[in-house]
Amino acid sequence: MMTYIVFILSIIFVLGFVGFSSKPSPIYGGLGLIVSGGVGCGIVLNFGGSFLGLMVFLIYLGGMMVVFGYTTAMATEQYPEIWVSNKTVLGAFVTGLLMEIVMVYYVLKDEEVEIVFQFNGLGDWVIYDTGDSGFFSEEAMGIAALYSYGAWLVIVTGWSLLIGVVVIMEITRGN
Amino acid sequence: LLMYRSHLMSSLLCLEGMMLSLFVMASLTILNSHFTLASMMPIILLVFAACEAALGLSLLVKVSN
Numbered sequence: 001m002m003t004y005i006v007f008i009l010s011i012i013f014v015l016g017f018v019g020f021s022s023k024p025s026p027i028y029g030g031l032g033l034i035v036s037g038g039v040g041c042g043i044v045l046n047f048g049g050s051f052l053g054l055m056v057f058l059i060y061l062g063g064m065m066v067v068f069g070y071t072t073a074m075a076t077e078q079y080p081e082i083w084v085s086n087k088t089v090l091g092a093f094v095t096g097l098l099m100e101i102v103m104v105y106y107v108l109k110d111e112e113v114e115i116v117f118q119f120n121g122l123g124d125w126v127i128y129d130t131g132d133s134g135f136f137s138e139e140a141m142g143i144a145a146l147y148s149y150g151a152w153l154v155i156v157t158g159w160s161l162l163i164g165v166v167v168i169m170e171i172t173r174g175n
Numbered sequence: 176l177l178m179y180r181s182h183l184m185s186s187l188l189c190l191e192g193m194m195l196s197l198f199v200m201a202s203l204t205i206l207n208s209h210f211t212l213a214s215m216m217p218i219i220l221l222v223f224a225a226c227e228a229a230l231g232l233s234l235l236v237k238v239s240n
Contacts, residue, residue, distance in 0.1 A: 017196070033192055037195060040199045044199060047203055052214070056198065056199075068191075068232070167230065171230075
């Protein structure tokens with residue numbers, strides 16, 4: 001079972017996406033996004049990207065979902081609708097679920113799924129290819145925080161974030 | 176076209192979902208091909224996705240008041 005952990009996590013990832021893209025009330029959509037974010041972090045961690053996965057967990061789920069939760073609690077106050085209380089929402093969710101089950105069945109039956117790309121067998125995406133080329137054992141993650149080659153990128157990103165903060169304050173001031 | 180519901184907030188949530196899926200796909204591709212120098216690209220993508228989500232939320236707050 002442990003060799004198929006990425007496969008199982010990716011199924012839960014797609015199910016979480018179907019859960020919030022069938023558009024229930026935004027609080028439950030946020031719940032689906034939190035589930036998908038946590039499972040997506042697990043997928044990236046299983047490929048050896050420890051910094052990127054934990055950054056998803058900390059900044060994306062911890063920061064942005066809290067902001068979404070506050071704004072949802074402030075801006076929408078009515079009777080929330082869950083997945084089973086409206087025929088449209090339930091129909092969209094069941095459609096997405098059926099499409100995912102069909103695709104999983106085709107992947108498990110014969111070892112090749114060709115829709116847009118061609119997935120050759122279950123061992124192409126599930127078990128990571130360890131190239132293992134390099135003497136310092138930091139591989140692809142220790143150079144993710146490269147601030148020597150990407151200094152200009154860091155400057156541009158910081159400046160655009162500052163401009164974004166100024167724009168948001170001008171928008172919410174507006175009289 | 177037939178997916179229109181009555182919340183702007185759920186479209187912002189779907190936008191965040193698209194950014195998350197782009198991040199995961201880019202991270203897996205870069206990690207699998209050992210393209211070390213492009214490993215900062217998903218982080219920068221996440222930063223700009225957070226920025227545009229904050230902008231969308233502020234516009235939502237201004238529209239619904």
